[in-house]
Amino acid sequence: MQKLNLLEEPVQKLFIKYLMPSISATLVTSIYILADTLMIGRGVGPVGIAALNLLLPLFSLFFGTGMLFGVGGGVLLSISKGRRDEQAAKEYFTVALWLAVAFAVFYIAGGHLLFKPVTEFLGRNDTMGNYVDEYGRVLVTGAPVFLFSAFLQAFVRNDRAPKVSMVAVVSGGVTNVVLDYIFIFPMKMGMAGAAIASVIGSLLTVGILLTHLTSPDNTLKVVARPGWKKAWEVVVNGFASFLLEMCNGVVTFLFNRQLLVYVGDLGVVVYGIISNSALIVASISNGISQAVQPILATNYGAGRKSRLKETRHMGEMAVTISGILFTGIGLLLPALVTAAFVKPTAEILAMSVPAVRIYFLSFFAMGFNILYGTYFQSVMKPGYSLFICMMRGMVINGILVFLLPIAFGVTGIWSVMPVTEFVTLIICRFLLAGQNKKLPSST
Template sequence: MDLLHEDTRKLFFKYLLPSISATLVTSIYVLADTIMIGKGVGPRGIAALNLILPVFNLFFGTGLLLGVGGAVLMSVANGSGDRKLANRYFTHSVIASSVIAILYMVIGSIFLEPLGYALGCTKENIILFTSYGKYLVNFCPIFVFSSLLQAFVRNDGAPKTAMVAVITGGVTNIILDYIFIFDFNMGMAGGAIATVLGSTLSVGILLTHFLSHHNKMRLMKEKWNWEIMRRILHSGLPSFLIEIASGIVVLLFNLQLLKYIGEVGVVVYSIIANSAIVAMSLFNGVSQGAQPIMATNYGARQLERVANVRRLGAITAFVIGLVIFLLGALYPDITVALFVNPTSEILTLARDAIRLYFVAFLMMSLNIFYSTYFQSVLRPKISLIICLLRGIVICVILVFILPIWLGVTGIWLVMPITELITVIIAMLLVKTKKI
């Protein structure tokens, strides 16, 4: 694909399906575990799994920090014709990811149980938490490199390879989930092992790109350069914050729901949180599909082509958000039944919660896309502002204030209000910050 000369609409849709498929199937790793554990272990299992989601967000977000951060800069460097600089970004990203993943693995293995209590576990579900968590932390490098390599392989002109890798791993995960949880009766540990094996397969397929003659990425022998590393972190920080913010939101919601309702609230929120993972993966898919085209053309200073892709991406993301909102608003009972065999208490609470929370997806679609757009045109500070507003600043304030006034309803309204305020600011920034 010629990112600098082919029709932008055709390019966008060539990247769209592979990118959405890759990001969507990534979410299936967590989603399949949730559904299988909800059906095979029960509501308490799904609550324990929801408590460990912030750890998964950290691992995957670290891969995005160094993967998207380095891949964006690699694309800009390739667009400007500097292949050596592009490979320097790749090399530094790989080395940094390796070191950080090993640190996570060691620290997580030693402090897994205290971490569980810090995330909201009780004595009743800490065993369920650690049964799953020990596999997650011991195989941390697999999860980090899965998201890292997806970004680089996609930006190196091989979105279909990234798609095949993640789809194959995701399907494998689903099949093994069923076998380990239901046939072998392995419970939480079975779900975790299936996720590890599926992710390992994805990484293996992604690595085959380096045997292809289309591969342009090379590891370089050179001294460590902190300026290169600073640029990567600066570029990738918004993607990291999108993922980490999701973990922070899950943590705060869990703590507030335990306070106001109890474990049943966490069960209902786990259903919503996993629906949000799917929605975010779709929005990220649109964003990551547009990102290589925007970044490469920005590097070549073909700004009209960048603007064309930005408009296409924003419209596509919003339409997807609208469809998800309508499905949740019209069929909340079906959403619940996908995850657990609901009691009347769970069903009653979930109906209103889903209808309120799903409004957020309308605005979230644009917020995630515009954040990626500003990354692609080397405006990471603006992207960072959007991420901080929707993921931390506004959300953290509202999750403590609204329940005081509105009770449990206030908790479900936190994200719609957060995303609405953020999208207004994001659209003003797009209008005023010309590239």
């Protein structure tokens, strides 16, 4: 298979080649949680969805750590290749790999030792306690698999093999959906069955991704003395990706706590529906961003300023279309969105219909914010990317989730994300205007 030439082939052609594999990879990853939610909602009930929603921050932690080292090292690998420095590229892969191994061991050990206090902190109660135990114990056991799924996806994509990444995650996702149904319905394994299906699906993804390391096109090599100061560079450059993934967990945690205070378990059920919808939209936005990332990083390393701007504009067009589509679905079909996850009662619909309409307004700005975070990461401005993630993932919504409900009740909670995303978008445009003046000259 001929490898893509990221410095010479037309940007539009490269973007199209990366787009579908990247979206497929990120979207199918979200299907692991989405399939669990759909099957649990139908096979276990609303309390099962509430329990799953409380555990989502742990999944975000495991997957986000894989992104931390995978994207952090992958961007630096692509920049090194753009500069024709193959030794540095190998060193970045090596240190990122060992960091991933160390954290995988830590999560599986610490996760089981601290399982009860961690899940109590996340908000478990007597109603959902057994469901949390059933799903959570399996989830923690599979932590290394989830971590390496994200880690290898990033490196294989940056090694110019996006189709391998797509095949891996699609295969794992389909397997997860099929096993979800078998384990929950015919075999009556409940929450544990859903979690086991997710682990097996991710394990298949990792297995397929590992085949790239034995292919003739593979350039991901481990070296004996990688230069450990590069580990800090990997962490700094990848921290925004980690935070972006963790934003999902932080937002879920904050919303769950506030909803339990204002409306009880029903609010958590409705938010479980909304957060899973948001996961799909975020996955597509992430896919668009990951499609431009290797092109941006390689051309930045080679000083190709005009190709950087052209690549970013392609991403902006894609997230605009995505944002209009999903915002429109929320405004026009809120009851249908609800019915996709649970058999809605009148009580659930009364809360979910206005909640979906308000919350889905955030999807128009979300794609731009994710894209710009990836852009700054790819042009060696990880501080800007980190700032964007902090604003939209912790700072703005962390303040608003406590302030808006005081004035507007539960409606204020649903309004937090639209306000957060649009304020962040304004910040992004200011940062972008300043960065355009500092890009390297074209060569």
